[in-house]
Amino acid sequence: MYRKVKGTQDFFGIEAKKLRHLEGIIRAVIEKFGYEEIITPIFENTEVFVRSSGEESDIVSKEMYTFDDKGGRSLTLRPEGTAPVVRAFLENKLYARRALNKYYYFGPMFRYERPQAGRYREFNQFGIEAFGASSPYLDADVIISAAEIFKALGIENIKLKINTIGDFASRAAYSALLKEHFGKGISSLCDDCARRLDRNPLRILDCKIDRDNPLLKNAPKIEAVLSAEAKAYFQKVLKILDASGISYEVDPNLVRGLDYYTDTVFEFILESDDELGGLAVCAGGKYSDLVRSFNGPDIPGIGYAFGIERIIAIMDKQNLFPDLASRADIVLISLDEEAKEKALLLARALRGAGFYAELDYQNFNLKPQFRLSEQVDAKFLVIIGEEELKNKQLAVKNALTKEQELIPETKILEYFKENLN
Ligand code: AMP
Numbered sequence: 001m002y003r004k005v006k007g008t009q010d011f012f013g014i015e016a017k018k019l020r021h022l023e024g025i026i027r028a029v030i031e032k033f034g035y036e037e038i039i040t041p042i043f044e045n046t047e048v049f050v051r052s053s054g055e056e057s058d059i060v061s062k063e064m065y066t067f068d069d070k071g072g073r074s075l076t077l078r079p080e081g082t083a084p085v086v087r088a089f090l091e092n093k094l095y096a097r098r099a100l101n102k103y104y105y106f107g108p109m110f111r112y113e114r115p116q117a118g119r120y121r122e123f124n125q126f127g128i129e130a131f132g133a134s135s136p137y138l139d140a141d142v143i144i145s146a147a148e149i150f151k152a153l154g155i156e157n158i159k160l161k162i163n164t165i166g167d168f169a170s171r172a173a174y175s176a177l178l179k180e181h182f183g184k185g186i187s188s189l190c191d192d193c194a195r196r197l198d199r200n201p202l203r204i205l206d207c208k209i210d211r212d213n214p215l216l217k218n219a220p221k222i223e224a225v226l227s228a229e230a231k232a233y234f235q236k237v238l239k240i241l242d243a244s245g246i247s248y249e250v251d252p253n254l255v256r257g258l259d260y261y262t263d264t265v266f267e268f269i270l271e272s273d274d275e276l277g278g279l280a281v282c283a284g285g286k287y288s289d290l291v292r293s294f295n296g297p298d299i300p301g302i303g304y305a306f307g308i309e310r311i312i313a314i315m316d317k318q319n320l321f322p323d324l325a326s327r328a329d330i331v332l333i334s335l336d337e338e339a340k341e342k343a344l345l346l347a348r349a350l351r352g353a354g355f356y357a358e359l360d361y362q363n364f365n366l367k368p369q370f371r372l373s374e375q376v377d378a379k380f381l382v383i384i385g386e387e388e389l390k391n392k393q394l395a396v397k398n399a400l401t402k403e404q405e406l407i408p409e410t411k412i413l414e415y416f417k418e419n420l421n
Contacts, residue, residue, distance in 0.1 A: 007113070007121025009309070017324040018312050019124065022153060023106055026126050026306075029152045030104050033145045035128050038103040040084040046074040052083035052260060052290060056199045058192075063111040077110035081127045082260075082290070082303055089131060090296040100132040106308075117275045118310050127284075127305035131291065134300040136233050139264040139286055140240035142302050146268060146282050147246050153311065154320040158281065160246065162266040163254040164234035165202065166226050168289070171262065173225035175201050185215045205255045221252040230263060237264055256283065260290040264302070276313055282306040328376035329420050332359040332384065333369040339384040340364070346382070346394075346412070353413050355420065373399065379420060382412075 004010060011019055027037075046066050053059045065077040078084055085103055088094070094101050106126050113119055128145070130138060143160065150158050165171055178201035186194055190209040197204065210216055226234075241248055248266075256265045265285035270276050284304025291299045315321055330350055332343035343359045350357040358376050360369045373381050383395040394412055397404040398419075407415050 005121065007115035007119075009120060009122070014324055015312075017326075018315070018321055019308065021321065021324060022308070022311060022315065023126070025152050026106075026149055027104075029149050030128060030145060033102070033141070033148075035102040035104040035130075035145075038085055038088060038105050039107075040078075040081075040088050040105065042108065043075045043077050044084050044087065046076040048083050048087050049076050049079060051294060052086065053080070054200070056196060056203070059111065063113055065110045065112060079109055079111045081105050081107070081109065081125055081305055082129060082287075082301075085127075085129045085303075086290055086294055086296075086301070089129075090291065090294055095131065095297060095299055098132075100130070102128065102130045104128045118279045118307070118313060120309060124308035125305045126308060127303060129301055129303035131299050131301045134286075134288065136236035136240065136264075139237045139302055140244070142284070142304065143237075143241060143264075143266055144244055144246060146284075146304055146306070147244075149306070150268065153315060155281075155311070155314055155318060157271045159269050159271050160241075160248040160266060161251040161254050161269060162238070162241075162248045162264065163251050164222065164226065164230060164237075164263050165255055165261055165265055165285075166222055166230040167233075167262060170222065170225055170227045170230045171202070174220075174222050177220045177225060178202060178204065181219055182215060185213075188213060188215060202255045205253050216253070219253070223252065233263055256285050260287040260293065261285040262288040266304070270310075270314055272317070274317065276310070276317065279310055280307075281310050281314065325377070326356065328358045328373070328378040329355040330357045330380045330382055330416065331369070331373040331376060331378040332357060332382045333366065333373070334359070335364055335366070335383075335385040337364075338389060339386075342384050342389065343382075346384075349413065350416065353417070355416060380416070 049064060050060050055061065059079050064079055067075060069075055085105065089101065104127065107124065108122050109125050110122050112121060115121060128142065130142060147160070166174060179197060182189065182197055182201055182204055186197060189204065190207065193204045193207050193210055204210065205216060205219060254265055254267060263286045267280045268282040270279055270281055282304050284302070286300065286302040288300045291297065291301060332347055334340040334343040347357040347359050358372065358378070360372045363369055378399055381397040381399060383397065388394055392409045393406045394409055395404055396407050396415065
């Protein structure tokens, strides 16, 4: 027996419907904010991710599914959505379409991580990227759009954590400060953090291993070196969130794992006592330098990504999915060859009229055909036998009331239009 790859999932039945259901809700919200869908390939040249995330990032150093194709190119299954969108934005010169470009995406991402609750090796993300404005109004509107999505999905107990990591000057000053601070206690840090000290000491702040090390808790805060502009920018973002009635907590240790972030960074976390509590459901931030680092023009961007599996798990827990089971309107039951042909043609006509019609393709006995009607939870059964064919009539049975009546063939569409809605 073949088994699925560790950390992957099959979606079928109601689970597949849940995924599409919440996709539909999210799409409806985000398109009102002016975002258009962008669909990029599942794999990219490896360099796309190395350039954007940085060699030192967990994603690049440990988590990528990278392979050489038969032409000897190094390709990587996308671990995240921002780098491919930036690559597409530049390659297709989308910045020439207009000054402000807003895109959203849905799709699978791949990371070699240790599978556990809410963590998979193939998982789905919904994300957005907005290019072309460096403005606290845009940052706030992006965060508001995420909050609106939670609201539309009905999800409660979500907490927004927000921070600024400053503009380039503040970031550089902060890095120097952290280097000095962590340098003093380097032996108490994990090997990864020891390596991060030189390259990007900010990353140490969100190390999963050293999370409880007092050195992290007592680290200097960005506040100490934040430029006046960066401070004013952040205050403005917070002011707009206040005015929008969106509550948040400023978390000075929130830095995000990737090099390209500047200014506003944020995460939405679930607050609950179960195994899902504390999981980040959506994470994002502003990136002023990512487009330029791809050798593109100097265009700022901001974005976020939602973990779809985590949303499904939360919605299951909070009982937020409607009844997604689909019931057949009509099952056509046929008792001989000729009737079967009639049933198939009639099914086609019924489907054409907008009904969900099903039939058994190989049995002429009643029993298996009744079983099928039960399995698809049919509302009506249409029984076609010798008698019915001869009289050009159909026996229609209401599955609920069990009442049965004979309807002339020519009146059958009309009958269902009246009796099914
Ligand atoms: P990131 O791209 O790491 O900022 O992740 C954005 C969101 O994607 C997270 O907040 C999670 O909801 C989700 N996510 C990230 N990694 C995984 C994973 N391995 N399995 C499931 N969801 C994930």
